[in-house]
Amino acid sequence: MTQLQMxxxxxxxxxxxxxxxxxxxxxxxxxxxxxxxxxGQEFGIFQLTEGLVWNEYAFPYCSDPSASLEVQAKAIEVDxxxxxxxxxxVMCEDMSNDAYWTNEDIAILLQATPRQRSExxxxxxxxxx
Numbered sequence: 543m544t545q546l547q548m549x550x551x552x553x554x555x556x557x558x559x560x561x562x563x564x565x566x567x568x569x570x571x572x573x574x575x576x577x578x579x580x581x582g583q584e585f586g587i588f589q590l591t592e593g594l595v596w597n598e599y600a601f602p603y604c605s606d607p608s609a610s611l612e613v614q615a616k617a618i619e620v621d622x623x624x625x626x627x628x629x630x631x632v633m634c635e636d637m638s639n640d641a642y643w644t645n646e647d648i649a650i651l652l653q654a655t656p657r658q659r660s661e662x663x664x665x666x667x668x669x670x671x
Contacts, residue, residue, distance in 0.1 A: 551597065555596045556668070557660060561601070566584075574588035603663075605656055606656060610656035617662065625663065625666045633658055
């Protein structure tokens with residue numbers, strides 16, 4: 543069984559960063575921070591600290607089913623086999639040792655929580671360029 547020793551907030555931030563988002567000081571208010579999308583555009587409310595921006599704007603992959611499906615799609619795009627293996631490991635399921643998984647095995651994986659999908663996605667895409 544693989545379990546990440548990260549809080550939901552830490553995992554959400556890590557996955558948001560992997561997706562190309564960042565936080566930086568702004569030109570308008572040099573003592574404030576804002577979220578920056580992968581295209582370099584600032585958005586959101588100015589905050590006093592970088593941490594406050596991450597708390598407010600990191601995507602809720604661990605708690606929002608829709609967001610977790612988005613990061614799951616990214617992980618499948620990167621390496622579907624590795625993602626499924628990571629999901630199996632995160633869920634601590636003892637799947638069939640046959641050459642293929644049964645429908646029951648697959649049905650178990652389909653019941654993954656947003657947190658489990660997020661952990662498996664992080665394990666799959668964390669080292670991607």
